[in-house]
Amino acid sequence: xxxxxxxxxxxxxxxxxxxxxxxxxxxxxxxxxxxxxxxxxxxxxxxxxxxxxxxxxxxxxxxxxxxxxxxxxxxxxxxxxxxxxxxxxxxxxxxxxxxxxxxxxxxxxxxxxxxxxxxxxxxxxxxxxxxxxxxxxxxxxxxxxxxxxxxxxxxxxxxxxxxxxxxxxxxxxxxxxxxxxxxxxxxxxxxxxxxxxxxxx
Amino acid sequence: xxxxxxxxxxxxxxxxxxxxxxxxxxxxxxxxxxxxxxxxxxxxxxxxxxxxxxxxxxxxxxxxxxxxxxxxxxxxxxxxxxxxxxxxxxxxxxxxxxxxxxxxxxxxxxxxxxxxxxxxxxxxxxxxxxxxxxxxxxxxxxxxxxxxxxxxxxxxxxxxxxxxxxxxxxxxxxxxxxxxxxxxxxxxxxxxxxxxxxxxx
Numbered sequence: 001x002x003x004x005x006x007x008x009x010x011x012x013x014x015x016x017x018x019x020x021x022x023x024x025x026x027x028x029x030x031x032x033x034x035x036x037x038x039x040x041x042x043x044x045x046x047x048x049x050x051x052x053x054x055x056x057x058x059x060x061x062x063x064x065x066x067x068x069x070x071x072x073x074x075x076x077x078x079x080x081x082x083x084x085x086x087x088x089x090x091x092x093x094x095x096x097x098x099x100x101x102x103x104x105x106x107x108x109x110x111x112x113x114x115x116x117x118x119x120x121x122x123x124x125x126x127x128x129x130x131x132x133x134x135x136x137x138x139x140x141x142x143x144x145x146x147x148x149x150x151x152x153x154x155x156x157x158x159x160x161x162x163x164x165x166x167x168x169x170x171x172x173x174x175x176x177x178x179x180x181x182x183x184x185x186x187x188x189x190x191x192x193x194x195x196x197x198x199x200x201x
Numbered sequence: 202x203x204x205x206x207x208x209x210x211x212x213x214x215x216x217x218x219x220x221x222x223x224x225x226x227x228x229x230x231x232x233x234x235x236x237x238x239x240x241x242x243x244x245x246x247x248x249x250x251x252x253x254x255x256x257x258x259x260x261x262x263x264x265x266x267x268x269x270x271x272x273x274x275x276x277x278x279x280x281x282x283x284x285x286x287x288x289x290x291x292x293x294x295x296x297x298x299x300x301x302x303x304x305x306x307x308x309x310x311x312x313x314x315x316x317x318x319x320x321x322x323x324x325x326x327x328x329x330x331x332x333x334x335x336x337x338x339x340x341x342x343x344x345x346x347x348x349x350x351x352x353x354x355x356x357x358x359x360x361x362x363x364x365x366x367x368x369x370x371x372x373x374x375x376x377x378x379x380x381x382x383x384x385x386x387x388x389x390x391x392x393x394x395x396x397x398x399x400x401x402x
Binding site (some may be wrong): 098111159162171178 | 223225296299302305306308310311312313318320321322325353356357359360361362363364365366367368370371372373374379382386389390
């Protein structure tokens, strides 16, 4: 994908409009107002707010998976914690609180909108797959417990990340606290040696 | 509180209207349409949709805490799992999917509405306090690990419950799976003896 895609400006305008107006209230006019493009250029690309928001979710998923795939680390443990950072640190950026709120509103569309739901499934699966891959790699390398259920643990970590994001919006609780608790969870439940966990006690 | 409070019918009508129309779209007229009361009786009690929804959240919090406080169990472990059941089983009832969705929409109001936010804080704290109390009791009785951080663990469990509820709405994932994973978490991370966890391996 080119960095100069004709829709990049539209995606950025959508981001800003969602932050400013929220998902429920945002209109095509609000999004056009955030853009340098003419309204006719807008309607040339997207014929409804719904189509535009779906394209926005596709774009967001692409950035999200790129961010997850860019996580580096010497060991499976480092890569696992790197994924947690990628998910929970971005949620902790306070300038993004409005955007996280719009994302939570969009999650609430899952039951009512099949096209939204398909994208929400993609996000959920993208994160779960990355967790599962690094967990399985850690089991294979002997860094993680031989009896670790990589799929179940990956699924649990996705649930915890969702919970941290929801509480961050609903009650303003810092996702950084969950990040720290999860680091201890990894030390005591995922790593093959529990020397670290023992040292903490 | 009397079982025949004049507002009980209004609360039930609000519940049905939220299930039918969702939080963002529901109107006072929708709620009145679900009620046997006259519209004027409605406006006698509540002068706006906002005031009515706040009263509804207060009512919901009262039921929620009553449900948590009704949890029984011989041991701290049983009571802890009983709280998880109370939170996650109710979320798994499929007829309630519409309501869970409305609740998620209301959570997304946290950043924008101080009065909503105060109620969301109350829900969060009510659950966290119940978890913390049973965890502390289990540490005192020797059922749970002596080194358990009751406050941190309680907070983590609230995050996990929020995540299970969010994923249930967004991607239709059963909260029952989280319930089972949390039971294993309790066995391996909370209980003083890890004989159960060892037997599972």
